[in-house]
Amino acid sequence: MIKDESLYIAGPLCFYKNGYGMWDALKKEAEFYGFTVALPNNNVLEYEEGNKRQFSAAIFKNCRDSINKTTCLIVNLENYRGLVPDGGSVYEMGMAYAKGARLYGFTRDKRPARMKYGLGKYVGNDIIDCDGRLLAHKDLAFGPCIVGSTKIVEGKFGDALQSFMTDIEEDSKLKASRNTFVLDATPQVTVEPSDKPRVYLSTFERYDNDAKEKLDRMKKICEKYGFEAISPLEDAPKVERIVSDDVMEMAYNQFDHYQQHVRNCDIILANLNNYHGYEPNDDVSFECGMAFQLGKKCFGYLNEVKPMIDLVPNRGPEGEYRDLNDMNVENFDNPLNLMFGASFTLFEGQFEEAVKKMAEALVDFKLADDLVPPVLD
Numbered sequence: 001m002i003k004d005e006s007l008y009i010a011g012p013l014c015f016y017k018n019g020y021g022m023w024d025a026l027k028k029e030a031e032f033y034g035f036t037v038a039l040p041n042n043n044v045l046e047y048e049e050g051n052k053r054q055f056s057a058a059i060f061k062n063c064r065d066s067i068n069k070t071t072c073l074i075v076n077l078e079n080y081r082g083l084v085p086d087g088g089s090v091y092e093m094g095m096a097y098a099k100g101a102r103l104y105g106f107t108r109d110k111r112p113a114r115m116k117y118g119l120g121k122y123v124g125n126d127i128i129d130c131d132g133r134l135l136a137h138k139d140l141a142f143g144p145c146i147v148g149s150t151k152i153v154e155g156k157f158g159d160a161l162q163s164f165m166t167d168i169e170e171d172s173k174l175k176a177s178r179n180t181f182v183l184d185a186t187p188q189v190t191v192e193p194s195d196k197p198r199v200y201l202s203t204f205e206r207y208d209n210d211a212k213e214k215l216d217r218m219k220k221i222c223e224k225y226g227f228e229a230i231s232p233l234e235d236a237p238k239v240e241r242i243v244s245d246d247v248m249e250m251a252y253n254q255f256d257h258y259q260q261h262v263r264n265c266d267i268i269l270a271n272l273n274n275y276h277g278y279e280p281n282d283d284v285s286f287e288c289g290m291a292f293q294l295g296k297k298c299f300g301y302l303n304e305v306k307p308m309i310d311l312v313p314n315r316g317p318e319g320e321y322r323d324l325n326d327m328n329v330e331n332f333d334n335p336l337n338l339m340f341g342a343s344f345t346l347f348e349g350q351f352e353e354a355v356k357k358m359a360e361a362l363v364d365f366k367l368a369d370d371l372v373p374p375v376l377d
Contacts, residue, residue, distance in 0.1 A: 002034035005168065008067050008096065009039060009157070011076030012086040015327040026157050033165060038066035053341075056332035060342035067095050067293075074160045077105040077142065077152065081312065081323065082277010083117060085142070087285040088337035093149065094289025097259070102167075103150040106160040107141070110152060114138040119276075130276065136207035139247045145286035147248070148255025190238040191264045196228040197362070200265035200296075202288065204281040206232040221352050225359040227267070232283075236260035258283065262290050269358060270344070271351075272300040272336060278312050278323075280336065292343045297362070301347045301354035305335045 007030050013019040027037045045058040067073070073096040080086040093103055109116055117138075119130040127135040140147050151167075153160045191198075199222055205214045215231040222229035235241050239260050242253040262268065268291035275281035280288075292298050304311065314321045314329045321329040334341025345361060347354040 002165075002168070005072060006036040006038055006070045007161075008070040008073045008092070008101070009037065009075075010073055010089045010092045010096075011078075012080050012089060012327065013076070015330075017322075017326060029158060030161060033161070038069045052331065052333045056330075056334060056338035057342040060338055063092065063339065064095070067092060067101070068099060070096065070101050072102045072104065072164055074104045074106070074157060074164065075150070076157070077107040077146065079277075080279060081325065081327070082274070082279055083119070084276055084279050084282045085146075086337070087279040087282070088339040090146065090282050090285035091289035091292075091337070091339040093146065094286040094291070095293040096289075097149045097286075098290040098293035102164070104160040104164050105146065105150045105152045106155055106157055107152065108154065108156075110141045110154045112139045112141060133208050136204075137251070140251055143281070143283040143286075144251045144254040145258055145283040148252040149259075149286070187260060187263055189264050190236065190260060194228050196226060197267055198230060198265045199227045199267045199269050199358075200230045200261050200287070200291070201232065202262075202268050202284045202291075203232070203271035204275050204284060205271065206283075218351055221355055225355050227355070227359070230261050230265055232258055232261060234261070236264065258287060259290065262287050262296070263294065265291070265296060267297045267299065267358070267362075269354065270298075270300040272302050272340060272344075272346070280340075288340060288344065298344045299347065299354065299358045299361075300340060300344045301349060301351065302335055303348070303350075305346050305348035307331065307333050308335055308337075311335060 009023065009026050009030070013023045016022065023039065027039060030037050045055070045062065047054040047058040073093060075089050075093055077085045097103060113135060114120070114127055117127070117129065117135060120127045120135055122128075127138055129135045137143055141152065146152070151163060153163050201215065201218055201222075203218075205211055205218075208214055212233060215233055219229040219231060236257040237260075239257050240253075241257075242249060244250055268288065270280075270284050270288050272280045272284065275284075279285075288298065288300070308330045309321050312323055312329045314323045321331055323329050330338060332338050332341060335346065340346070347357045
C-alpha cells in the first residue's frame, strides 16, 4: 500500500535551531512505515559561490523537483512570525495541490481565528483586526485555501502521518467495492480565450470592509494597461456559489472559486506585503504556489523590496540573524521567503506602479533559465 506513496515534509524547520535534526527525525518516522520521503536538503545544490540570489534559486529548484515527485505533502501549520503560517510552506502547499498531491496539515491549535486572534477588538458585535478590517474568516482556523485544500489534524507530524495512512487503507478498500466508481474531477479552465491577458488579483484587500470598491478600481487600472483582471470576489465560471450555515462547506466553496480563478488566469499579480505579522497572507501564498506550478506568469509587489534581514527584526550576524522567536531570518537578498523570491518578479511600490511595470516587463518577458527572476527598476 505504501510503496507507491512519496511524502514531502513542509514547514519552517530549517529556520529552527537544530531544525535539520528535527526534520531528519520526521523523515525517519515516515520511512519506518514504508514511505519514500522527498526532501530538498538531500540534494546537491548547484550555484556560484557567494551569489545569494542564485543560491536561493538552487534551493527553490530542489523544492520544486522534490514536490514534483510526491503524492502527498504534510505541512506544519503553526503560526510563524505573526498570526499566519510560514508563507513559503503555504506556497509549497499550492504547488502540491496544483500537481494533484494530497495535503495534510498539523497544528496544536485548530480553534477558529476569533478565539486565538490576540490583537482584535470588538466594535459592537464585530471583531476588528489589527489593520482595522473585519477579522477575516473568523470561524475558521486558517484561510479558505488551506481549509479547503487540506485535511488538518490537531496534533503533531505523526498524527497527520497516521491520518494519511488510514486514508490509504480506506482507498484500498474502495477499489474492491462493487458498483462504485471514481469520477475524474480534475478542475480545468472554465473560461473562453480572451484577446487580453487575464490577470488574477491575488490580494488580501479581498477582506477589506470596502473590498468591492477597491477591487473594482484595481480592475479598471489593469484595463488601462491592457489587461483583463479577475477579482477574488467574483464567482468563478461554472463554480456554483453555495449559501450554507456550515462554515466548512462555505470555506471549501470559497476555496473552489479561488482555485478556479487561478486556473483561469494567464498571470497572477500578488500583494505580498505583510499580513498580521511578517508573512504574506495565507490565501495569497497558496495561490502563488499554485500559479507557479500551473505555469502562469508570476508577479508580486511590496512596499519595500530589500533584503529580508533588513525587514524582519533580528540579532544581526553576531546572533545568526535570529528573530524574536529564535528563528533564522533568510539572508538571500530577497525581501521575503525564497519560494517567492526565486519564482516571482517582484516590484516595489503601490498597485498601479506594479501593473505598469508588469505591462512593460511582458513586452519581452522571459523567466531566466536558473529561475532567478530579472531585477527590474
